Amino acid sequence: MSINTKSSEVEIRESRLGSNNEFKGTARELCDKSTQNKFCGRKRSFTQCTECSSSRALSMLVMIRDSAIINHAPLGCSADFAEFNFTNRGEQIRRKLPLKNVNLLSTNLEEKDMIYGGGAKLEATIRNAYIRFKPKAIFVTTSCASSIIGDDVSGITDKLESELGIPVVYISCEGFKSKIWATGFDSAFHGIIRKIVKPPVKKEKKLVNVINFWGSDVFTDLFRRIGLKPNYIVPFTTIEQLEKISEAAATVEVCPTLGTYLAAALEQEYGVPEVKSPPPYGLKASDQFFRELGKVTHKEREVEILIKQERKRISEELEELRDKLKGKKVYVCAGAAHGHSLLGLMNDLGMNVVGAGIFHHDPHYDNGNKKCDVLKYVVDNYGDIKNFNVCNKQVFELVNTLNKLKPDVLIVRHGSLSAWGVNLGIPTLLIGDEQFGISYQGILNYGNKILDTLATKEFVSNIAAHSELPYTSWWMNQDPQTFLGREKIE
DSSP, X not given: OOOOOSSSSOOOHHHHTOOBSEEEEOHHHHHHHHHTTOOOOOOBSOOOOOOOHHHHHHHHHTTOTTEEEEEOSOGGGGTTHHHHHHHHHHHHHHHTOOOOOOOEEEOOOOHHHHHHOSXXXXXXXXXXXXXXXXOSEEEEEOOHHHHHHTOXXXXXXXXXXXXXXXXXXXXXXXXXXXXXTTHHHHHHHHHHHHHTOOOOSSOEEEEEEEEOSSOOOOHHHHHHTTTOEEEEESTTOOHHHHHTGGGEEEEEESOHHHHHHHHHHHHHHHOOOBOXXXXXXXXXXXXXXXXXXXXXXXXXXXXXXXXXXXXHHHHHHHHHHHHHHTTOEEEEEEOHHHHHHHHHHHHHTTOEEEEEEESOBOSSOTTOOGGGOHHHHHHHHHOOOSSEEEESSOHHHHHHHHHHHOOSEEEESSGGGHHHHHHTTOOEEEOOOTTTTOHHHHHHHHHHHHHHHHTTHHXXXXXXXXXXXXXXXXXXXXXXXXXXXXXXXX
């Protein structure tokens, strides 16, 4: 489908992709409904918490090394600034980059600004950021409050861009605008495509854009062996690097949920082909990923050699892991495409996937290509998955579900969820580095970590014995999706 880069605001996922965050059933049922355009949400009558598009946009922008970011919002929206800076400094150490804090400011909207407007305060903050940080670009993210006021953020950023002589980029990411917080990723990438990326001067035949979060570097060695070089985007790049991502030979994503918009936009606007394949988690997906990459970059022969070498290298250890993990019950709780990928990886380890809690569902991605449908790929290659729920981190549903299914191990992607498995006496593995499970070595990485986690059973059982859940038996005895309304098919 076409991406509208002329608009100053990105179209939200609900209207662009048909995304939703409410479903109960099996993985195959969800795939079938998505294929038939019959996937309609079942609205919850009660929710405990959620995340915000604004924070997801910020997570992609704050680690651009020579930019400044302004959050046009009340100070409460700055609660995660410290977490962003913690991640920034930790990853700088891992990458052996000079240590520096994120260039991140808030306009600190107050009650009087809600009445008289916050435009003047935003202009002053932009000028302040320019003087303090001397950035190559300034990104301005919006909030629920700034949207309620009706500040002309787009007009102000355009005005200051002319005055300062650098890109001043409007990022429309109000929290209430979309129930799918991944829309925030799209908002950040929309601004980058519109105001930062430039037309290619010279194509780099060996350069491959890798849209990632901020995980470990696993692609440099793998790509080197097939004559390619990764270009990690967006965190820890510079504005100059982002200007040239249109010159790459291809674009891949570690997670289509994250990269769908940027990859499709680069192909549409600058002819950078997107590798249309599930991410390389597990044996079959890794094979397909590298073969698709090989076709796009004309490295088919090198890719076949790589696949053969890697499969041979891990075969013996993988069989040992399968013997130890065979039949172990696992529950996966993670973001959409990444969570789907982990389901395939768990099957490759011989484990019994008893269910999944996935944060939202995209019936399709921006490229419209069915090869990128990770969930369908998993169902077609490994079989159906029961107890498949689409749930945006509603802990009351997760705790109830885990209490009934009683898996041997819980795999989570977000730290806020890991404590709940432990409080139930379930060994829980939190992997924040999305590239930990990438490719053939990633299968072994997960297998060994799961074995280590299973060994903590006595420890977590002791914790559970001395922990009191906030949920009473009234709730724990009910269906976990009690508050999920009836499905409406239009």
